[in-house]
Structure formats: structure tokens, C-alpha cells
Amino acid sequence: MIVISGAKALTTRGWLEADVAIEDAKITHVGVAPDGEHSRIDGTGMILGPAFVDLHTHLREPGESWKEDIETGTAAAARGGYAAVVAMPNTDPAIDRGEVVDRVVARASAVGQVAVALAGALTSGRAGEEMSRLDEMYDRGVRIFTDDGDSVGNAGLLRRIMTYLKDRGDVVVAQHAEDPALSAGGHLNEGMASQTLGVLGIPASAETSVIARDLELVADVGIHYHVQHLSTARGVELVRQAKQAGLPVTAEVTPHHLTLTDADIRELDTNLKMYPPLRTPSDRAALVAGLSDGTIDAIATDHAPHAESEKDVPFEEAPRGVTGLETAFPLGLAALSGDLDAVFERMSITPARISGLSRHGRPIEVGAPANLVLVDPLRRWKVGSFASRAANSPFAGWELEGEVMATIVEGKLVYGDGA
Template identity: 45%
Template structure:
């Protein structure tokens, strides 16, 4: 295993120092280090963060390899500064058995670009009718701890309660896609002034807020762990704030696009801006940013959702919802939060790693710590060119936008997956 000496790098925004990586771990930290056998990486002007961890990634394999594979999604993640991603269950076949989650886990190990941790489905086939093999997935080689029907809400309250009770036995988590389906039937975008003007059926904020309110009460009653996916409204923030004040075991995530883009983007009728939950208002964005800063929202998660060309480049009503996110998330966070490195590390690495139980990830560089880290140049800017993205899909809402920051290097257990901004393999 090659040794690496990263010189004059700022660790999570602190004064410049050197990092020596040897045998997969941080061997030494301090100024003026020397290691004749090490490959030198000049860290001048760069910031070292613990490798990013994404709680919400769609890798599409098995079933939709035309949109993404575990390998291509892993490469996109590494280029975005990630060392671990949690892969959602809405594959084909659905990841609702031990066999499928183990397949995804093994494909991640073979790609060896990031650690791929599968998320298991809550219900068989995501149909919301009966529980999937939660225990078998938890006992599998993949050791699944998070379960979600993302893309579909577990709408039946009795079934949701049973799921929360079941996973409590092994300290598992139910991650809910909060959407009351009877309030969003036929919905095309956020319900509000813009949807009225465009004549599109609206997706009301209360459809999200009502499910979150119900589920925090269920989680409180059961004493189990609940995670709320892609929070998008100011009302949801208030429900979560009150639940956390009562000590409910609930965590929540927000996506980069819900921190930056508003429903006004739909005025172009460009399906790249169609996403679920939909883009909301400027007031919602302000509330989400404030909640992220004060900890009511725990995590930035990408909801990386690649789609094949035919599923996006069509009429708005027929387009599938979702956006790419892995290669741009850190830049969006830097744009939204500024160079608040400790906060960025907390929301994009430490906390998601802790929620997912990913040992060795989300730990700041220090002697003896696994060398899972990313180096970013905060002074650089990058213009997003869809054709240059590592993903097999091109549905990025940031096409030709210039964003702050550039990922210079990513290391997974001491081995570079990205150097000088390029994938190593």
C-alpha cells in the first residue's frame, strides 16, 4: 500500500498542517513531516474534510443500468468527495430480500470506489401492503440498518408502527418518504402561486407535514428511530423542531436542490426541475437553511436520482422526478453555507455516518483514524458540464452553472479514488 504525505493542508478549516497516510490510516499529523517513501500531495490552499457520507443515493442497479450502475454511481460519488453512500431500495427487483441487498453490497465492494451500504425496503415490492424481510436483511452480509420505501410513502399507519417496532430490536431506522398519497394524486409541482399560474396540479406542503407529524408520534409511542427523507417545507421544520424538543428519536435530511432552487424553475417546463418532493418557495428555502444551521435538520443528503434520457427529455407530465446530486453537493453546500467547514463536516460526514452506523467514516483526520477523507480547493470554481459528469445520466439542474469549490482528491482507507480532480480508476 502506497504512503501519501499531504502537505500544508487545513484540516476542517484549522491552521495548515501535514498529514501522513500509511497502511490505510492517518499515521501522523503535524507541521514539517517527512516521509521519503511517500507520494507527496501538495495541500497548499486546500481543506481536508472527513470523507463525505450520503444517506440517500439511487444507484439503479439491478434493473436500470441504462440510468446508473453501482460502479458509475460510485465513481460519481468519489468525484464528489464521498467515501460512503447508502443505496436506496427502489431497484428492479426491489431490494426487499437479503439476496438483493447482498448483491448491491458486493457490487460496491467490487467497484472499490466508495463503501456502498444498501438500504432495504420496508414493504415487499414497495407496495405498502406487508413488511419485507427486515430481519433477514439485517442479518445478511450487508448488515442493513436503514429501511425505506423511498419514492413511496409507507402510508398505512398500522404498517408503519409495525415497522418501527420491528427494527427497534436491532436499533434499526425507518426512513420515511413523507407524502400523503391521497393529497398528491396527479400532482406535478409545489401547490402555490406558480402552479396556479401554470395550470399544473399542485403538491401541497401539508401532504408532507401531515405524514411527518403522524410518524413522529408513532416513533415517540414506540420508542424507535425515525429518519425523515428530503424535508422540503417550513411547516415540516416546525413539526421536527417540536418533536426533537420532546426527545423523539427522529433525524432529518435536506437535499442540496431544496436548499437552492425554488418552484419558479418550473416556469420553463424543463423536466430537469421535476423532483419529488417538488421544489418549494423562497420562504421554505430560508426555513430549511436555518434548520440546517441550528441542527433541527441533521444532514445534507443528495437524493441522487439518475434517469435515462427518455425518462427526462419528454413532456413535463410524463417525466420521472429526480435530479443528479453526488458530484455537485459539496459545492452547493459551500454556496449555501459559506466556508463553515465544521458545519459542513457535521452535516455531510460525521452525522450521516453516525446515523448509518458506518464505522471508520465521518471521523476527522487524526492519528490512527482510517484515512477516509476529501480535499477541496475552496478558492476554485467549476462550471457544470453534463457531458463531463461520471454518472450515466445527465439530468442535472446545475448545467452550465458556475459553483464554488473543486474536489481535488478523495481517499478511501488510504487509497486515492480521485487525484487532481480526476478519478484514479
């Protein structure tokens, strides 16, 4: 039995200062723990809640294990307070059929530190030309589909996929909204920063034109549509209007888009290069406001590890993406002005609901699966080493407030003292 004592816990009855005991992957006591020999975690002055769930993780396996693999990626997740991640399908080969799903699921159950749910590709090989083996993946439990890394550009194909999946029910069609005809050749947001630095920019319309088109398809077909890594004020407005119109739409935002803007790219540091690019300060303000008022449902990391040698090149040549799992909590906490209810809502409860991970994102109660995170919201720490294989974080060297102290997955301590 593990007992976490003295923490303030987010329970089904609200916040309670209570001992929480865990045995056989379940929560067995909330209140006073029974006597006896237990392995104890002192949570005095800390916060205990449902562990985080990431809707957007790149584990890079199969095919790019020099960047990350399931073992190191899930270790990074555990360190970040996550008990479950949704792995993106832009691997090599792409996760676009049953056979690849089986392979990744087998690896994840052998070496994964946290639960790994898979997102399946919408199109074969993510090539945007024909439907992937959606039925094979659905039959293996895949519920989120996306060609992440690329948009599905062909509206006719996307509409056919939406119609096909709608009959299955319970499915999310997620979109990496980027019109390549508008983004091609660009490396950062089109605006003051791109002009000052003399680097070709990517307009906000590369994102918003895809979202606007997709929302018409959603109004037509009526399937749960999820906007990945929203980055623009106009995009937030489109999602807000769609929700007001009653469309089944959800959206996510990354910690880096909530924290940084294109004005931070002064030295062309490649750890500030990602897609979508960091936008303007007013876009960032709109993302923070949208997250606070619920227009944006979830914080998702878009954890995108790359090797140091790949990022150690001129800005224009560097691959897109930054790591995010290990710094998400303090950045999310800051973006939400220290509101812990909102942190658990946007980083655990809602992402678990969107991804259909019913063992996760549940406030604490007796009998619930023990997927928990212990955090110290006031503790300051310096971002240094990483559990991830990669270190391409724009926050390296930053001092952040709010630290993950322990992560428990299905009753097992996977991160923290004694793990």
C-alpha cells in the same frame, strides 16, 4: 505512502495546518510527514477533512442500469467527495430480502469506487402491504430501512415494523413522506408557480401530514425515525418540535431544495422536476435556517439519475428526480454561508453517525481510517460533464464556488490528479 501537504486539516484537535500521511488505509502521521519517496498531493491553500457520506443515493442497480449502475454511481460519489453512500432500495427487484442484499454487496465490492451501505425496504417489494424480510437484511448489516420512492401509508403496518425493529436496536426507520392521496396528479409545488404554469400542484400537506402521523408513532414506539428530503417550512417546524419534545428524530435536506425554489421553474425544464417538488422561497429559507440551527441534521443528495431520453419529454410525463452527488459540496457550502465546520458536520460527521458507518465521518487523527476529502472552497468551476451515467442536473452550466480536488477511500486515491 500518500502525503497530503500544506492543507488546513480538520483534526480531533481542531483545524491544523499539517501534512497528513496515509499508509495501508490508515492515517499514519499528522504534522510533519516522514522523509522518503511518497506520492504527494499538494494541498496548499486547500481544506482536508473527513470525506462526505451520503444518506440518500439511487445507484439504480439492480434493474435500471441504463440510468446508472454501481460503478458509475460510485464514480460520481468519488468525484463529489464522498467515501460512502447509502443506496436506496427502490431497485428492481427491490432490496427487501437477504438474497438481494448479498447480490448488491457483491457487486459493490467488485466495482464500487466508494463504500456502499444499503438501505433495506420496509415492506415487501415496497408495496406497502407486508413486512419485508427485515431480519435477513439486519443480519447482513443493514441498519437503515425505508420504502423510499413511496411512503408507508398503512399506520398499523408501520407501527408493527417499528416495534419489530426496535427490539433489534441500532436501527433507523426512514420515511419518504408523501401521502399519494394528496400528491397524485401533481408535478410541482402547489402555489403561484403551478397556477402560472397551469400544471397541477402538490400541496405541502402531502409531506407534513405523513410526518405528523409518523411522529405520533415515534412517540408511541420510541424508535429512531429519519425524515428523508424535507422540503417544507411546516415540516421543519414539526421536526423542531419533536426534537424539543425529546423524540429520537433526525432529518435530511437535499442541495437542490436548499438552492432552488418553484419560482425557478419558468420553462418547465424537466431537470427541475423531482419529489418532493421545489417549494416556495419561504420554504427554502426555513430549510436553510433549519440546517444552520441543527434542526436538520444532514445534507443528503437524493441523487436520482435518469437517462436523457426519459427526461426529454413533457414535464408532466417526465420521471421525478435529479442527480446530485457531483454538485453537493459547493451547494452545501453556499447554503451554510461558507462555514466549513458546518459543512463537515452536516455532510460527513452526522450522516456517518446516523448510518452507523463508524469508519467514516471522523476528524483526522493518527490511526483513523483514511477516508478523506480535499477541497478548495474558493475555486470556481463550471458544471459540465459528469462521472455519473446521467446528466439530469438542474445545475448544468452553472458556475459554482468550491471544488472537490481529491477523494481518498480507505487510503486509496479514487478521485483527483493521479487517481
